[in-house]
Amino acid sequence: MFKFALLLFLVATLARSSTAATVVSCLEDHGLEVEDSQSPNWMDATTPFNTRFRYIPAAIVYPKKTSDVSEAVLCAVKYGLHVSALSGGHSYSASGYGSRNGTLVVNLRNMGRISPHSSSDNNFVIQSGIRLGDMASELYSEYNRSMAHGTCPWVGLGGHAGFGGWGLASRNWGLVIDQVIAAELVQADGTVVNVSATERPELYWAIRGASASYGIVTQYTMKTQEAPVNVTRFAYNFAFNFTADDRAPERFAEILSAYQNWSFTAPKEIGIVANVWQLGQDLELGGIYMGSRTDFDPIAASLLNATGEPSQRYVQERSWIEALEEVNGVTKLSTEGIPEPRDTFHAKSLVVSMENPLAPDSFSKLAKNFTTSIPSNFSWFIQFELWGGHNSHISSIPADATAYPHRNHHWTVQFYGRTNGSWFPQYTEFVDGLADTLAQGKELGAYANYLDPYLQGWKKKYYDRNYARLEEIRKKTDPSGVFLKSQNIGAAD
Ligand SMILES: Cc1cc2nc3c(=O)[nH]c(=O)nc-3n(C[C@H](O)[C@H](O)[C@H](O)COP(=O)(O)OP(=O)(O)OC[C@H]3O[C@@H](n4cnc5c(N)ncnc54)[C@H](O)[C@@H]3O)c2cc1C
Numbered sequence: 001m002f003k004f005a006l007l008l009f010l011v012a013t014l015a016r017s018s019t020a021a022t023v024v025s026c027l028e029d030h031g032l033e034v035e036d037s038q039s040p041n042w043m044d045a046t047t048p049f050n051t052r053f054r055y056i057p058a059a060i061v062y063p064k065k066t067s068d069v070s071e072a073v074l075c076a077v078k079y080g081l082h083v084s085a086l087s088g089g090h091s092y093s094a095s096g097y098g099s100r101n102g103t104l105v106v107n108l109r110n111m112g113r114i115s116p117h118s119s120s121d122n123n124f125v126i127q128s129g130i131r132l133g134d135m136a137s138e139l140y141s142e143y144n145r146s147m148a149h150g151t152c153p154w155v156g157l158g159g160h161a162g163f164g165g166w167g168l169a170s171r172n173w174g175l176v177i178d179q180v181i182a183a184e185l186v187q188a189d190g191t192v193v194n195v196s197a198t199e200r201p202e203l204y205w206a207i208r209g210a211s212a213s214y215g216i217v218t219q220y221t222m223k224t225q226e227a228p229v230n231v232t233r234f235a236y237n238f239a240f241n242f243t244a245d246d247r248a249p250e251r252f253a254e255i256l257s258a259y260q261n262w263s264f265t266a267p268k269e270i271g272i273v274a275n276v277w278q279l280g281q282d283l284e285l286g287g288i289y290m291g292s293r294t295d296f297d298p299i300a301a302s303l304l305n306a307t308g309e310p311s312q313r314y315v316q317e318r319s320w321i322e323a324l325e326e327v328n329g330v331t332k333l334s335t336e337g338i339p340e341p342r343d344t345f346h347a348k349s350l351v352v353s354m355e356n357p358l359a360p361d362s363f364s365k366l367a368k369n370f371t372t373s374i375p376s377n378f379s380w381f382i383q384f385e386l387w388g389g390h391n392s393h394i395s396s397i398p399a400d401a402t403a404y405p406h407r408n409h410h411w412t413v414q415f416y417g418r419t420n421g422s423w424f425p426q427y428t429e430f431v432d433g434l435a436d437t438l439a440q441g442k443e444l445g446a447y448a449n450y451l452d453p454y455l456q457g458w459k460k461k462y463y464d465r466n467y468a469r470l471e472e473i474r475k476k477t478d479p480s481g482v483f484l485k486s487q488n489i490g491a492a493d
Contacts, residue, residue: 019058019079019080019081019102020036020037020058020059020102021036022079023058023059023075023076023078023079023081023104024036024059026075026078026079027059027061027071027072027075030068030071030072030075032061032062032063032068032071032072033061033062033064033110034059034060034061034062035059035060035062036058036059036060037056045060045107046060046097047342048089048091048094048096048097048342049089049090049091049094049154049340049341049342049343050091050092050093050094050342050343050344050345051342051343051344052093052344052345052346052423053093053094053097053453054094054097055094055097055098055099055100055101055103056101056102057097057098057101057102057103057104057105058081058102058103058104059104059105060086060105060106060107061104061105061106061107062107062109062110063106063108063110063111064110064111065111066184066186066192066218066219067192069106069108069111069186069216069218070186070190070191070192071190072104072106073106073186073187073188073189073190073215073216073482074190075104076104076482077188077189077190077482081102081103081104082098082100082102082103082104082481082482082483082484082485083098083103083104083106083188083216083482083483084096084097084098084099084103084104084105084106084212084483084485085106085108085128085158085212085216085217086105086106086107086108086156086158087108087128087129087156087157087158087159087160088131088132088154088155088156088157088158088159088160089156089340090152090154090155090156090159091159091451092345092347092450092451092452092453093451093452093453095159095212095451095453095485095486095487096156096159098485099453099485099486099487100485100486103485106216107129108127108128108129108156108158108216108218109129110129111127111128111129111218111219112127112129112130112131112134113126113127113130114126114127114130114135114138114139114142116143117221122145122223122224122225123181123221123222123223123224124139124143124145124221124222124224125219125220125221125222126157126219126220126221126222127157127218127219128156128157128158128161128216128217128218128219128220129156129157129158130156130157131153131154131155131156131157131335132149132150132151132152132153132154132155132156132157132160133152133153133154133328133330133333133334133335134153134333134334134335134336135147135149135157136149136153136321136324136333137321137332137333137334139224139227140227140320140321141321143224144226144227145224145225145226145227146169146224146225146226146227146228146320147169147173147176147179147222147223147224147225148165148166148167148168148169148170148172148173148174148175148176148179149165149167149169149176150165150166150167150176151167151168151324151327151328152328153328153330153333153334153335154335154340154341157176157220158211158216158217159212159449160176160449161176161177161180161211161217161220162207162209162210162211162212162217162449163209163210163211163212163404163447163448163449164176164177164209164404164447164448164449165177165449166385166387166394166412166447166449167271168271168272168273168287168288168327169271169288169290170271170387170392170393170394171266171268171269171270171271171386171387171388171389171391171392171393171394172268172269172271172290172393173225173393174393174394174397175394175404176222177208177209177402177404178208178393178394178397178402179222179223179224180207180208180220180221180222180223181196181197181221181222181223182194182195182196182199182204182220182221183195183196183204183207183211183217183219183220183221184217184218184219185203185207185211185214185215185216185217185218186215186216186218187214187215187477187478188215188477188478188480188482188483192218195207196221202473203473203477205401205402205403205469205473206403206469206470206473206474207403208402208403208404209402209403209404209405209448209463209466210403210448210463210470210488210489212483212485212488213470213474213478213483213484213488213489213490214473214474214477214478214483215477215478215483227319227320227321228290228291228320229319229320230291230292230293230317230318230319231288231289231290231291231317231318231319231320231322231323232288232289232291232292232293232295232296232315232316232317232318233287233288233314233315233316233317233318233323233326233327234286234287234288234289234296234300234313234314234315234316235284235285235286235287235312235313235314236284236285236286236300236303236304236307236310236312236313236314237282237283237284237310237311237312237313238251238255238282238283238284238285238307238310238311239281239282239311239312240252240281240282240283240367241281242281242367242371243371248367249363249364249365249367249368249371250364252283252363252364252367253360253361253363253364253367254307254308254360255283255285255307255308256274256283256358256360256363256384257360257363258303258306258307258308259272259274259285259303259306259307259384260357260358260384260410260411261306262302262303262306262307263386263388263389263410263411264354264389264390264410265389265390265391266299266303266386266389266391267299267391268389268391268392268393269289269290269291270287270288270289270290270299270386271287271288271289271290271386272285272286272287272386273285273286273287273383273384273385273386274383274384275381275382275383276370276381276382276383276384277381278379278380278381285303285307285310286314287327288323288327292317293315293316293317296315300315321333343418344418344419344420344421344423345416345417345418345419346416346417346423346427346428346431347414347415347416347417347431347450347452348414348415348431348432348434348435348446348450348452348455349412349413349414349415349446349447349450349452350412350413350415350435350438350439350444350445350446351406351409351411351412351444351445351446351447351461352409352410352411352412352413352444353406353408353409353410353444353445354388354389354390354395354408354409354410355408356442357410358411358438359440362437362438362439362440363438365437365438365440366382366434366437366438369433369434369437370382370434373430373433374430375424375426375427375430377419377420378417378418378419378427378430379417379418379419380415380416380417380418380430380431380434381416382413382414382415382416382434383413383414383416384411384413385411385412385413385414386410386411387406387409387410387411387412388408388409388410388411389410394407394409395407395408395409399464399465399466400465400466400469403463403466403470404466405445405463405464405465405466406445406447406464409445412447412450413435413438414447414450415431415434415435416431417430417431428454443457443461444461445460445461445462445464446458446461446462447462448462448463448487451487453486453487455487456493457493458487458493459493462487463489467489470489471489471490474489474490475490478490
C-alpha cells in the first residue's frame, strides 16, 4: 500500500514538473522573465506575507506590460494550469499564490507606474502592481494628489482594490473601488478589455469587489483629490487594570458603546479606529480628521463627552503625507530598498451593520474572554474600524451598485493573533473565540480583504445578495475556471 502511494506521488510530481517545464519554455519563448524551482531565489519568491500558508507555484512570471500578462495567461491555458495574479503579496492566506500548488503566478511587481490621465487633471492611470505606500508617496510628491486607501505601505493595489480597499479617508472619499472609474483587464482567454460604466458595465460592476475571479487587472483609472493642506492626527488612550479592577470590563464596554453611538452622526471627515492591544490594558481611539485642529476640537469634545476622560491625549496638525506616515508608524511610505516584511498569524473579521449595532454586554463579555484565556508566546489586537455612520460616503452607495455588498456597514471589527514562529491550534481557537464572543450568535458578514480561509458560508458573508449575479458573470467570462481558487466566485462554500 505504502509503495503504491509513493509511486502515485512520484508520478504526480514528475507530471507536475514536466508541465512546469513546458509552461516555462512557453513563457521564455515569448521573452518573458520567469522563475521556477530551479531559480536560486525560489525560496524567497514563494514565501508569502503570512508564513503559515505556503503554496508551490508551477512558475512565477514577471510581466512588464499588458501584452506580457496576456501571453502568460495563454501559456497557462495551453498547459492546463490555473492562473493567479500577485500584486503586493499581502493576502492574509497567500491567495495571490493561487491557494494551491502548481499555479502559474503572475507577479505584477514590474507594473507599478502612475501617469496622469489625458482627459482630466483629477484622474490617474495606476498600474495594479504598485504598493499603497509607493502610490501615496508618488501621488503626493509628484502631483500633490491623494486618495482613500488602506494604511499598510506594503499592501498591493491589485488585491486591495480587488475586494474593497478601506482607509482612514474612506468615510470622506469612499473605498478604493468607489474611486475606480475604469480598468484594463486580461481575461481567461487572454483578451484585453477595458471596463467602465459605459464599456462592459457588468464586468466593471464585478471587479469592484471580486476582481480576482474575472481576470488580471493590469491598470486602474482612479479619481484622486487635491491633497488636504491640514490633517489633524489624534489618539485618545484609556487605561484599564483588568486584574485588579472588577469594574474594568464594564468601563471598557461603556467606552466602546459610547464610541459606537457617537459614530452614527460623526462627520465624514473623521477616520477613526478603536484599537485594543495585547491584554486589553489599553484602548485607543485614534485616527485622522481631514481638516484643521480648530474645526476638530468641538468634534473631539462631543466624542470625549460620551466616552469620559481618557488617560492620555495626543492631537497634532500634520500635512497629508505626514499624517499617513504617522498612522503607519514609518518615516517614509515608499517601500523601495526596504526588506519585505512577513508575519505568522490568523485573522477574522465581522461586519456590524447600522441596523444591528453591538450590545454593551458583548463588549464586557469580550473583555472577560481576552483577560482569562490568552495562550503564551502569542500577541493579538482587535480593531473596531468605523466605515459607516449616516454621513459616510461608503454608506451613501447602494448595496448592489458594486460587487462589494456591505453598504449598510457601521463597523468592521478585525481580530488578529500572531506569533514569531510556530503555530498551534489554540492560537486559531483564541482568535475565533474572541470573534464568537463579540458576535453572540449573530450571523454577521465578513470583509473579503481580511481573508479567512476557514470561513464557513463565505459566499453569503463576503458577498451577501450580490453572490448570485457574480456567479452568473463568472460562468460567462471564465467558464473553465482558469482563475478559480479557494473562495473565488464559483469555488465551494
Ligand atoms: C499589514 C496589512 C495591513 C492591511 N491593512 C488594510 C487596510 O487598512 N484596509 C484594507 O481594506 N485592507 C487592509 N489589508 C488587507 C489587504 O487589503 C488585502 O490583504 C489585499 O488583498 C492584499 O493585496 P495584495 O495585492 O498585497 O495581495 P496579493 O496576495 O498579491 O493579492 C490578494 C488577492 O488579490 C488578487 N489580485 C492581486 N492583484 C490582482 C490583480 N491585479 N487583478 C486581479 N486580482 C488580483 C490575488 O490573486 C489574490 O487573490 C491589510 C493587509 C495587511 C497584511
